[in-house]
Amino acid sequence: MGKFFKKYGVYMLALSLILAVGIMAGTTPANEQLPDVSEPAGSTPLEMVCPMSDAEVLKWYSDTELFYNSTLKQWESHKAVDLCSSASNDVYSVLDGIVTNCSYSYEDGYCITITHQDGLATTYCSLAKTDAIKQGDIVSRGQKIGEASNTSSNEGLEGNHLHFAISLNGKSVDPSNYITFENK
DSSP, rough: OOOHHHHHHHHHHHHHHHHHHHHTTTTSTOOOOOTTTTSSSSSSSSOOOOTTTTTTEEOOEEEEEEEEETTTTEEEEEEEEEOOOOOOOOOEOSSSSSEEEEEEETEEEEEEEEEEEGEEEEEEEEOOOOOOSTTTTTEETTTTTEEEEEEOOGGGGGSSSSEEEEEEEEEEEEEGGGGOOOOO
């Protein structure tokens, strides 16, 4: 018996582990639904408003396909949606939340980040300078928070536009999973 375990013990251990994992995986009832991870957890689905009226998409979100950045003259991923509007440069909060960051950087221009429920945050960049919104302010869905501008040096050739990003639990997600953008 000792020879058998010496010769085949490793294989028996591996088979035992595979069976244990298989049994554990099979313990979830077939009719049990897994949570929908396309939307944050919560009792009701999120209904975001578009951050600009009559918005036109200049550049879509992509973390795999590369877009050409004519300002920087290079190909890069784009983890946001760039929007412009011929109607108005006003930018609105897409949901109720609290302003957790108001900052300026040469690359992104003036930015506002709003934290919402269930680990969701929205960031609005390339804004005109404003003192109307400050860190700690509570904002409402549809409330004006700023104006699109060309303060982002990374996308300066795009003119006045909004660089709009969404993150879920700190990870970048495609804003079009939450908002239907229709080019007018």
